[in-house]
Amino acid sequence: MREHKRIILISLITGIVLMMAKFGAYFLTASNFVLTDAAESIVNVLASSFAFFSIYLASQPRDENHPYGHGKVEYFSVFIEGSLIGIAGLIIIFKSIYGLFYPNEIHDLLWGAIIIGTTGLINGGLGFYMIRKGKSLPSITIEADGRHLITDMITSCGLVVGLLLIYFTGIKMLDNALSIFVGLYIVFTGYKLVRKSVGGLMDEADFDVVKEIVKVLDEQRRDEWIDLHNFRAQKYGNELHIDCHLTLPNYFDLNRVHMEVKLVDKLINSEITKTELFIHTDPCLPDCCHYCSMHNCPIRSEPKTERITWTMDKVIRNKKHFED
Numbered sequence: 001m002r003e004h005k006r007i008i009l010i011s012l013i014t015g016i017v018l019m020m021a022k023f024g025a026y027f028l029t030a031s032n033f034v035l036t037d038a039a040e041s042i043v044n045v046l047a048s049s050f051a052f053f054s055i056y057l058a059s060q061p062r063d064e065n066h067p068y069g070h071g072k073v074e075y076f077s078v079f080i081e082g083s084l085i086g087i088a089g090l091i092i093i094f095k096s097i098y099g100l101f102y103p104n105e106i107h108d109l110l111w112g113a114i115i116i117g118t119t120g121l122i123n124g125g126l127g128f129y130m131i132r133k134g135k136s137l138p139s140i141t142i143e144a145d146g147r148h149l150i151t152d153m154i155t156s157c158g159l160v161v162g163l164l165l166i167y168f169t170g171i172k173m174l175d176n177a178l179s180i181f182v183g184l185y186i187v188f189t190g191y192k193l194v195r196k197s198v199g200g201l202m203d204e205a206d207f208d209v210v211k212e213i214v215k216v217l218d219e220q221r222r223d224e225w226i227d228l229h230n231f232r233a234q235k236y237g238n239e240l241h242i243d244c245h246l247t248l249p250n251y252f253d254l255n256r257v258h259m260e261v262k263l264v265d266k267l268i269n270s271e272i273t274k275t276e277l278f279i280h281t282d283p284c285l286p287d288c289c290h291y292c293s294m295h296n297c298p299i300r301s302e303p304k305t306e307r308i309t310w311t312m313d314k315v316i317r318n319k320k321h322f323e324d
Contacts, residue, residue, distance in 0.1 A: 004139055005052065006132060008284035011145055013047040014126055018119045019045055029112035032099045034176045035094045036182045037116055037159055040152060043088045044123075048145060055075045075197045078144045082193025085148065096179035106166070106175055110175030113163040116274030120156025144193055151189045155182050181294070209233075209240065209272065211312055217264070218310035223293040224248055224260055226284050231315040242268070243278035247320060249294055257281050287322040305306050 026034045034220035066254065127149030134143025162178040166169075210233045217228065227247030234241045248260055261279045268275050284292065286301040291308045294300070308321045 001040050001281070002139060004142060005056065007133055007142055008048060008052045008145065011126060012045065012052060012128060012150070014122065014165065015044040015048050017039065018122060021115055023113040025112045028108050028115075028323075029106055029163075030104055031109065031112060031175050032092075032096050032104075032107045033162055033179045033182070034112050034116060035095070036179050036186070037119070037152070037156055039092060040085070040155065040186060041119075043081070043084040044148065044152065046084055047077075047148060049081050050077050063289050075140065077141045077197075078193055079197035081144060081148060082190045082195075082197060084190070085151075085193065086187050086237075087135035089183045089188075089190060090236075092183035092186065093180055096176040096183060099179070100173065103172060103176065109163045109167040112168075113160045116156050116163070119162045120160070120231075123156065124153030127153060141168030144196070147182050148189070148193070151186070158164075160181055164216055172284060194283045210242075212267055213242070213272050213275075214310055214312055214315055216267065220267060220271075221310070222246060222260070222263065223251075223295065224265070226288050226292045226294070228283070228310055228315045229279075229320060230318040240275045241278070242275055243280070244250070244315070245280045245282050245318075247282045247284050249292075249297065282320070285322075290318065291321060300318065 012103065019038070022034070022038040022041045026038045128145045130142050130146030132146075134146055136139070139291075159182070162174065165178075166174045210231075212232070213233075216227075221228075225246060225251070227245075229245050229247075231244040232242065246261070246264065250256070250258055252260070261281065264279060265275075265277050268277065289297075289300050289302045290305045292300070292304060295308075313323065
């Protein structure tokens with residue numbers, strides 16, 4: 001978790017410096033369009049502050065009150081960040097609408113464009129770095145903070161173009177009109193972050209990861225792994241928890257059953273992602289024989305006639321494959 005904290009601390013310090021620069025550009029230009037970026041920079045600082053705390057809390061060991069650890073706090077961080085982004089976007093929209101009817105004088109737009117452009121480039125570089133690190137560590141908080149900075153870079157680029165357009169055309173109304181469009185984009189970005197955090201808090205599965213796990217299990221499954229069902233996944237911070245039922249030959253002793261379970265665990269953790277597994281083993285039944293691949297099985301009642309491919313719709317059911 002030390003690297004997590006270091007990355008968020010860099011984001012926080014950078015955010016404070018850039019926020020001061022953006023507000024300096026606003027006071028220089030008196031432009032609502034520049035204010036949209038300055039207001040969002042406040043969100044950057046607040047979000048990074050809470051993200052730093054959430055990563056600290058997520059790094060705490062499990063205890064009797066939190067048997068699965070504290071990882072879910074990262075989803076609260078993303079929820080607050082998305083909510084703050086949405087609120088900032090709404091404030092920008094309302095202020096810009098007001099500015100359409102009661103415009104104010106703007107000036108020094110070229111200097112404003114230079115300042116905003118520079119802050120945008122810095123945020124963009126830091127954002128791409130944080131997204132890459134958020135995926136490799138992995139950390140939803142760092143990735144969300146990085147995506148927020150990419151959003152900030154995009155809005156800054158739009159601001160630079162808009163400021164230059166206003167400067168060269170002399171159409172002052174564009175200042176508020178363009179601010180409204182930027183505000184709508186900011187609100188949409190906040191909604192996506194809130195949606196992602198709610199999905200995590202409601203134990204919504206990371207479908208891409210789970211689908212890849214099932215695919216690898218199907219492609220590399222051993223003959224001993226007769227059936228996989230009641231497959232469920234939950235995400236707690238950077239850890240994935242999976243529980244499932246695995247059908248094994250009913251004549252295996254406990255040591256052999258334990259070995260097969262460990263092989264499943266090793267396969268997923270080496271091929272996909274850091275995962276904690278809870279595997280319930282079921283003994284095979286005569287009805288499993290028609291899709292069982294075990295050679296020289298001493299209790300086989302009928303020959304194998306088909307191979308059942310493990311897919312998401314099959315393995316999530318709470319029943320063996322012959323019960324389809």
